[in-house]
Amino acid sequence: MGIAIVGTACAAAFACALAWTPIAPRRVEAVAGAERVGAAECRDCHEDVLGHEEMASYHADCEACHGGGSLHAESQEPEDVRFPSTGDCLACHEKGRDTHLAWGTGEHARAGLLCADCHGVHEPTRQFVRRTAGSALAPRAAAPGGMFQGGERTRVCTACHEDVAARFQYPSHHPVREGQLDCTSCHDPHGDSRVHAGDATARCTSCHQDYAGPWVYEHQPVAEDCTECHDPHGAPASDLLASPQPAICLECHSLADLWHHNTSGTGIRGNTGASDDFSAPGSGASIKPLEARTFLRECTNCHGAIHGSYTDETLQH
Structure with a gap:
């Protein structure tokens, strides 16, 4: 059984590798009839190139890349020398x-x-x-x-x-x-x-080790891809968030889900639907304006351990 599983995995990996056909780098052929003349001959015209001492450390002269330069030295035409x-x-x-x-x-x-x-x-x-x-x-x-x-x-x-x-x-x-x-x-x-x-998350946590976990209670995007929430190059919102809170959270967590997990129609913490309440679209849940002002701030005001927690499944600490 074990051999069959390994064989299947190897076959799948091999098939995947075949799907990515490498682009074979092409080497330029040397100019026919050209012979080596040495870097001193090149220096007569290309002093600006040969003047850099850094190239000497690579022990490469001009003709190591350009091939024989005799024809080019005589004609000074670009087509008479090889371009690597x-x-x-x-x-x-x-x-x-x-x-x-x-x-x-x-x-x-x-x-x-x-x-x-x-x-x-x-x-x-x-x-x-x-x-x-x-x-x-x-x-x-x-x-x-x-x-x-x-x-x-x-x-x-x-x-x-x-x-x-x-x-x-x-x-x-x-x-x-x-x-x-x-x-x-x-x-x-x-x-x-x-x-x-490696994946994007592994690359991020190689520097941001405080957010690597493992956690007992883990925010799902942490395990999947940091770029689910963050734009690594830059963002107008703080902390590289792709959009500000609570909008970034509402991309996954619907308003109906966020009435502190109460969708019974009684609002947050059991409030009844008084005349000054309003409802989340399609949720059947009411919320008082005072609580709405508290809610429509940054979710991390309450859920501070947003990447993961060892003790709290709601990621509050």
């Missing part, structure tokens, strides 16, 4: 780098991006902006970034992801614009760029 592709980069950078092994199934690869669209291949800093055609990036003197970008890598991401960049301007936001985090703190740009390995 993602496959050429991965020939070196895939070795021992688990983050790059998933590139072929990642969202950026499927969008047609190349390594050079985000990384400054030659220089420590490179400028980026969205091209008018296609999804790749072209140089512009505005947003520093690239291979040695340091704390500026987020600006490389937001050159395309402008909608996300706008959310960092909300009053409640993760400290990305302050430089305490960057996009790669949560996202893997080389693989599944939604989140790093």
Whole structure:
């Protein structure tokens, strides 16, 4: 029985893996007839590229990526030299780098991006902006970034992801614009760029450990996905809530359910339906205006242990 279960699970996993067909990185063929001439020959024209000492630490000369440069050195025509592709980069950078092994199934690869669209291949800093055609990036003197970008890598991401960049301007936001985090703190740009390995909740609780539990009484969204309630990039409501309280709570908890679990038609705590009462639509439950003013505030005024509790099933403490 056990063997059958394991076999079924393995077969299902294998079928799932086959459904995600990797995009094989293509290597550019060398220019026919070109021979190596050495970096000194390149320096005569490309002093701006060869002047960066950082590249020397990689022990890579020009022709390691561009192939023989003899024809280009003579004609100075771009078509006489090889321009490397993602496959050429991965020939070196895939070795021992688990983050790059998933590139072929990642969202950026499927969008047609190349390594050079985000990384400054030659220089420590490179400028980026969205091209008018296609999804790749072209140089512009505005947003520093690239291979040695340091704390500026987020600006490389937001050159395309402008909608996300706008959310960092909300009053409640993760400290990305302050430089305490960057996009790669949560996202893997080389693989599944939604989140790093593991589900979203696990990624959140790796930092927000106070909310990880396990709890005796757990708020269901905590176990499912933190983004059920929170917008991780930024929100106008406090605490990164996608909408303010009580609206965010009412997306799951209907008004009829919230009369403190009393749907008998007698209102909260057994109040009778007096003339100054009103009812939740469709609930048959009445509530006095004074209690309504108390109720229509933040739910966490009472349910303070909103993520989970060890002692109280109503999450009040």
